[in-house]
Amino acid sequence: MTQAFKLAFRNLGRNKSRSLLSALAVGVGMALLLLMVSVLEGEMTGALQNTIRLQSGHLQIRPESFEEGKISLKWEDLISDPDQVAQQIKSLPQVTVATPRLIASSILTLSDESKGVQVLGIDPDSTANQPFRDGMLAGEFIKADDREGILIGNTLAEKLHLDVNDKVNLLVTTSNGDVNEQLFTIRGIFTTRTPGYDESTIFMPLAKAQAITGTENHASTIFVLLKNSEDAEAVAQALQSNNYKILTWREQNVFITQFEDYANAFFIVLYLIVLGITATVVTNTLVMAVFERTREIGILSAIGMKGRGIMAQFLAEAALLATGGVIGGLIIGGAAVAYFTVYGIYIGDYGLTGVLFEDHIYAHLTLQNTINLAIVTYVITLIASLYPATLAARMEPVEALHGLGD
Amino acid sequence: MEVTRVTNATRTYKIGEVETKALRGVNLSIENGEFTALVGPSGSGKTTLLQLIGLLDQPTTGNVSINGQDATGLNRNQRADLRKNAIGFVFQFFALIPTLTAYENVEMPLLLNGTKPAQRKARVNEMLEAVGLSDRAHHRPDQLSGGQQQRVAVARALATNPKLILADEPTANLDTENGRQVMDIMQRLNKETGVTFVFATHDPRVISYAQRVVTLEDGVIQKDSKANGNHKE
Numbered sequence: 292m293t294q295a296f297k298l299a300f301r302n303l304g305r306n307k308s309r310s311l312l313s314a315l316a317v318g319v320g321m322a323l324l325l326l327m328v329s330v331l332e333g334e335m336t337g338a339l340q341n342t343i344r345l346q347s348g349h350l351q352i353r354p355e356s357f358e359e360g361k362i363s364l365k366w367e368d369l370i371s372d373p374d375q376v377a378q379q380i381k382s383l384p385q386v387t388v389a390t391p392r393l394i395a396s397s398i399l400t401l402s403d404e405s406k407g408v409q410v411l412g413i414d415p416d417s418t419a420n421q422p423f424r425d426g427m428l429a430g431e432f433i434k435a436d437d438r439e440g441i442l443i444g445n446t447l448a449e450k451l452h453l454d455v456n457d458k459v460n461l462l463v464t465t466s467n468g469d470v471n472e473q474l475f476t477i478r479g480i481f482t483t484r485t486p487g488y489d490e491s492t493i494f495m496p497l498a499k500a501q502a503i504t505g506t507e508n509h510a511s512t513i514f515v516l517l518k519n520s521e522d523a524e525a526v527a528q529a530l531q532s533n534n535y536k537i538l539t540w541r542e543q544n545v546f547i548t549q550f551e552d553y554a555n556a557f558f559i560v561l562y563l564i565v566l567g568i569t570a571t572v573v574t575n576t577l578v579m580a581v582f583e584r585t586r587e588i589g590i591l592s593a594i595g596m597k598g599r600g601i602m603a604q605f606l607a608e609a610a611l612l613a614t615g616g617v618i619g620g621l622i623i624g625g626a627a628v629a630y631f632t633v634y635g636i637y638i639g640d641y642g643l644t645g646v647l648f649e650d651h652i653y654a655h656l657t658l659q660n661t662i663n664l665a666i667v668t669y670v671i672t673l674i675a676s677l678y679p680a681t682l683a684a685r686m687e688p689v690e691a692l693h694g695l696g697d
Numbered sequence: 698m699e700v701t702r703v704t705n706a707t708r709t710y711k712i713g714e715v716e717t718k719a720l721r722g723v724n725l726s727i728e729n730g731e732f733t734a735l736v737g738p739s740g741s742g743k744t745t746l747l748q749l750i751g752l753l754d755q756p757t758t759g760n761v762s763i764n765g766q767d768a769t770g771l772n773r774n775q776r777a778d779l780r781k782n783a784i785g786f787v788f789q790f791f792a793l794i795p796t797l798t799a800y801e802n803v804e805m806p807l808l809l810n811g812t813k814p815a816q817r818k819a820r821v822n823e824m825l826e827a828v829g830l831s832d833r834a835h836h837r838p839d840q841l842s843g844g845q846q847q848r849v850a851v852a853r854a855l856a857t858n859p860k861l862i863l864a865d866e867p868t869a870n871l872d873t874e875n876g877r878q879v880m881d882i883m884q885r886l887n888k889e890t891g892v893t894f895v896f897a898t899h900d901p902r903v904i905s906y907a908q909r910v911v912t913l914e915d916g917v918i919q920k921d922s923k924a925n926g927n928h929k930e
Contacts, residue, residue: 294808301796590792593753594806594853595781597774689754692788 317616412500444489589691844875
C-alpha cells in the first residue's frame with residue numbers, strides 16, 4: 292500500500308499542472324458545496340431565529356377561538372387579564388419571559404398617502420422587546436405610559452419620508468368593529484433588519500393599544516421565550532388549558548420547516564451538479580493518465596502485478612487528489628464561509644408569508660456539515676476514479692505492451 | 698528439465714473482418730539452462746511466440762506449460778502469479794517505470810511477491826552489482842543511458858530468481874557496444890546461475906551468442922538448430 296501511494300505521488304508529479312488543476316477542481320467543488328451548505332444553513336437558521344425572536348416566540352398563548360391569519364379584536368377572541376396569565380406562565384422555571392401583546396390592523400395616513408400596517412401593542416419594559424430596543428436607529432424607545440407615541444420601522448420611514456417627531460394619523464379597527472382615529476407622534480425608528488417586518492409593523496404601548504381599540508384589559512397573545520427552545524413541547528404540555536391554545540414555535544413555523552425541506556431538495560440537485568462536474572474532471576484526468584501510461588500498465592502486469600494491484604495504483608492517485616482537493620476546499624471554502632459569516636450576502640426584502648428573512652444571509656457552517664462534505668467529496672472522487680482504475684486493471688498485458696515488437 | 702513447452706500453438710488475430718494468423722501450429726520445448734534465440738524476419742511470429750510463452754497472451758488453439766504446469770484455462774490472476782514467480786521479461790524498449798529509480802525498478806517484482814525487506818535489499822543490491830550498476834542505483838531511467846536502462850531491466854527480470862527470462866529484441870535500440878554489454882551480461886548470468894534465456898532477435902551479432910537457434914517464418918518453425926554460443930567480435 293505504501294508503495295502504491297509512493298508511486299501514485301510520483302505519477303501525479305509527472306504532470307504537475309494537470310494534477311494541480313484536478314485537485315483544484317475537487318477543492319473548488321468542495322468549497323462551493325461548503326458555501327452553499329453554510330448559506331442555506333445560515334438562511335434557514337437565521338430565518339427561524341428571526342421569526343422566533345420577532346414574531347412567534349418559543350410559545351404563544353392564544354385564545355381557544357384563535358384562527359391562523361385572522362386578526363380579531365372581539366373580546367371573546369382575546370385573552371382577558373393577560374398580565375395575570377403572563378405572570379403565571381413566568382413562574383415556570385423553563386420560561387425566560389412571558390409578555391402580552393395586542394395585534395390590531397390599522398391604516399397609517401398622511402396628507403397625501405396611506406399605508407396598511409399592523410399595530411403591535413407591547414409592554415415596553417419587557418425583555419422580550421429587547422431586539423426592537425437594540426435596533427433603534429433614531430429617537431427613543433416608547434414608554435409604557437406614553438399615550439401619543441409610536442415606533443415605526445426604518446423601511447416604512449424611508450418609504451413615507453417620515454422621521455422622529457413627525458406626526459401620523461392612525462385609523463384602527465376597534466373591538467366592536469368601528470374605526471378609531473388618532474394623531475400619533477413618532478418617538479423612534481427601529482430596524483429588525485427584516486425589511487418586510489419593518490415596513491408593516493408599528494409599536495405602541497399595550498395600554499394605549501388597548502385603549503384605542505376598545506379591548507380594555509385584553510391581549511391577542513402571550514408571547515413566551517424559553518431558556519431552551521427544545522423545552523417548548525414540555526412547557527406547552529404543562530400549560531394545557533381548555534381556554535387557550537398553546538402554540539409551540541415548531542407549530543407556528545411549519546412553513547419554514549417545509550421551505551427548508553424544499554430548499555434542501557433543490558440544493559441536493561445543485562450539490563449533484565457540482566459533484567458531477569468535479570467527478571468528471573477527476574475521471575478525465577485519470578483516463579488520460581491510463582492512456583498515457585498504457586505501456587507501464589503492461590510492464591507492471593508482465594512482472595506479475597494483478598488487476599487489483601493496478602486498480603489500487605489509480606485509486607491511490609485518486610485518493611491523493613481527493614486529499615489535496617479536500618484540504619484545498621477546506622481552505623478556499625473556509626475563507627469564503629468566514630467572509631460571508633461576518634459580512635453576509637445582501638438579499639434585500641425577500642418576503643415570504645410567515646417567514647422573516649433578514650436583509651442579509653449570514654453563512655453558518657457546522658462541524659458536522661464540514662465533516663459530511665469532506666467525506667462526500669472524498670468518496671465521490673474515489674468513485675469517479677473507479678472507471679479509469681477498472682479500465683487499467685482490465686487491460687490485457689499483451690495489448691498494453693502493444694508495439695514493443697514485431 | 699523442461700522449463701516451457703508449447704504444443705500445437707496457433708494464434709490468430711482478428712481485426713474487423715480480417716484474420717491474421719501469427720502462429721500456425723508451433724511445437725517447442727525449452728530445457729532448463731538453455732540460451733535460445735528465436736530468429737526470423739519481421740512478422741514471422743517471434744514476439745507472438747514469446748508472448749505466449751510469457752503468458753502475456755493466450756494461444757487460439759494449443760497450449761503452453763511453464764515448469765510442467767499447463768497454463769491453459771488459467772485466469773488472469775493465476776497467469777499473473779505464474780509470471781511473477783517463474784518468468785522474467787526484458788523488452789525491446791527499455792521498459793522501466795520512469796518514476797522509479799533503478800533500485801526501485803529492480804525492487805518492484807520483489808515487492809509483488811512479498812519478499813521481506815532485508816532480503817529484498819540484499820537481492821536488489823546483488824542484482825544491480827551483477828549488471829554493473831551499483832553506483833547508479835538511485836538514478837531514475839531518464840538519468841541512465843539506454844544500455845544502462847536495459848541492464849536494469851535485466852536485473853529486474855532476474856530479481857525474483859525465475860527459471861525463465863524472455864527477452865524481446867533486447868539490443869534493438871542499443872548501439873553496438875551497449876548491445877554487446879547487455880548480451881555479455883545475459884550470457885554470463887546464464888552460465889553462472891543456470892537461468893534459461895529465450896530471446897527474439899534478427900541481429901546476427903546477438904544470434905551468435907545463442908546455444909540454440911529456432912527460426913520462424915510465417916508463423917511456423919522452419920528450423921531448430923544447435924549453435925556453439927561462442928560469440929566473437
